[in-house]
Amino acid sequence: MNEESLIEVEDEKLYNTVEKWLIRKKWLEYAIKRQEKNKKDFVEFFTLTCSQIYDVRLFDDYNLILSKETSPTQKQYLSVTFCEKDKHRHSLIRDKLAGAKSHLCRFEDLVGAGRVGVSNKVNGWFPFDVLNLDLNEAPFKENSRIMLDVKCAIRKLFIIQKLKNRSFSLFLTTCASEEGDDEKNKEDLHNRIDNNLKRNNEFKDLFFKKYPEGKFDNYHEFLLTAIPKLIIEHGFDEGFDIKCEEKFTYIGGNNITRMVSFIFDCEYRGSINSLVKIKPMRVSNIIERNFWNINEMLNQDKSLLKEIEELKEKYS
């Protein structure tokens, strides 16, 4: 609609930043790879998009998704699915995404890990080739139930994708808020890392090489290791070979919130036995692989900044 609502204004601040656009450029790169790997004319794309649907528009420009022009100003997006629990935001997104499948719920509910049940029809929307879980909140909040939902949702996602033997790429973005996350949940994540320190020597060596004092420098670096660890464990349990391809951190659009973002390559292998040897290697890779500090990258490389600003400008 013509005059922007508060939701659109806030989304603009949060999602139309150079940092976000740099990540989107990376998403595009990996989505193209997934399209090639899955040998698809277009990808089945699930997204927790914002009201300006930047990711969909970007992917559409690169013919990654199936869309049809129905008037000079309107398109139908036929291989896009999204969900959103807030009615107003859902409606704003749906206004722009004609033809897309959508449901008024959280992602956790959509995969059957939430408190609201969804129909079999909605379950039938799976599997997807690319999923963009762009969360703008702390994932492991104080409410233990929500924590349970998020962890359960990730597990459920792998189970559903496994049912259709579908390999996929997962883009996960979330807040790194030590205050926002629940102590018990943080402890659980720590324990998962400790287990690896005890059992995986390669991981242990790499960890102490990086963190000689035996602890993370800050909370976001903790999450940059703990979250991929969680994803890899859930994925391997269902027969997926998970590679954490990219890790990013940046300060969000409001200049307060620290964000972490990941790109996972989830290749379905079927047999867990075949993955046993690979798993420690993939876990070690998490600590081995450096993360990108996007704010620093853009400050240091002015030509990159210019390139991303141009990209941002194109979709604004």
Place this chain on the structure above:
Amino acid sequence: MEKEKLELKLEESQTVHMRVGSQILEHLSKGIYSNPARAIKELINNAFDANATKVIVRAKPEFDTFEISDNGEGMNYEDFNENFLFISRSNKRDKGNFTPKPLERPVIGRVGIGFVAVSQICNKMTVISSKRNQNFKLEAEIDFSKFRKIEHKKKDFYDLSEIKFSNYREEKNAHYTKVILTGLLNDFKELLEDKDIKKEEGIEIHSFDGLKFEQIIDQIEKKKLDLSKNIGLYWQTVLEIANTVPVRYLDKGPIRVSPKNYNDFEKELRAIDGLKDYIKKLNFSVDFDGIELKKPILVPNEEDIIKKDDDFNIYLFNDIIKFEDGSVLKFKGYIYNQKRSIYPSQLRGIIIRIKSVAIGGIDPDFLSYMYAEKMFLPWTFGEIYVEEGLEDAMNINRSSFTITHPHYRKLRNRLHKFLHKTVFRYCRDRYIDRIEKVKKKEEILRDFKIKDYLNFMFNRNFNVDISEKSSEIPIDIDTDKGSLIVYSNHPVFKKISKKNKITLQNILVLFEASFLKSKGNLEEMKKYFYEGLNKMKSYFLGDLKKYLNEIEKEDE
């Protein structure tokens, strides 16, 4: 009964009741609003009245929620108090006949009726709206499920639903209304998903997914689709809404005239362009699941143009009628008439538009056409834009008229007289011409056949002449000329009936028998033929056979 009131309390919910007049409830219980297109149409009309320039409707592909968003002026709690807490027949916009500048549109509707109408298709409705220059938005959750349990006793009003109402912070410049229908009733959902139709075998159901609106119209035209049979309720709804709400015409519609014939209809086409411009200036568009709706009116179809080349007439139908009570009925429009049935068949009929919104759909019966020449109705299409009057004749469902209302009666009579005296006058002449031509053609054909038959039967021994003179017998023998005469005006040739057919057959049999018996001698043949004819007068078919047997016996 004291009316409940909403207040401006930010982020604090209030619960009030939506009340509805018993008269509206009575209509609801009769299922008058049950057509989903009409319920959705009402919400779109509300957006038009709120000066919206764009409405977005979303239903596909899942039909779990139905959303109607507009960029109109929006509402606040005061508007809700005024218009939506008590909905009655008298709820009318009283801020004048036109919306504020810059659009200054004629106001269409009765406020709130749309909200009541959608209670027929869903259990819950959420309205999110923000009014220009106010930094808050309202969110009203309306639950209709309770309403379905209302017992019908004699009351002035009923509680239609409970409304949970909240105000939230919003940008000052934001102005919009979003109506979100959830808990769609299964019957309605299944209809939209075409579940009922799919069960029936042998019916080919067309879908227009992924097509532009112009392409949809092309397909309907080329495939001669019957919209009530060949497409599901979803697409019927889309097309009905496109036809009824004040969206633009197709660029090449409503009447397609080839450039070489433009001059013949210049005056009429200019007037129709005037209507198109008027609608265009209303600056109103509807995006229905990604398709920009336009009026699905386009005559004649391409096939007719190729075959018949603009064989149609256009008549302007304008008038201003003053009534004794001081009221005025003012309308303008056009009637299109071609010389055969219009395809697609849905474009046969008349549309009445009050303040640019169609009341009901296309009426194929032309307001119950009263003359005995209904065969011309399928050749005819028309649109009447009522600029003043008739509004009070509308029934509460806004899809039909009270037939006793003086404005309606006057319009109906004018239309019927116009059709009878002007439009169909040429149809009748053409019809008579056509009948004559057909008759002539049949006669020629029949003459030819008889001639051919006689030549075949009698081995081309005779010349056969066709005569238009009157004669008692259909076939005779001219012994002077040595030829056979066929009297084409004889009743057996003029009128095809069972009796005449038998008579003709018998005469031909008699003729053949006479020929055989005379061995080709014309004078003998004439004698036998006349004898036979005299006997035939008193014989029926069975007796004729008896007579022929007698001839055979005599020969033996």
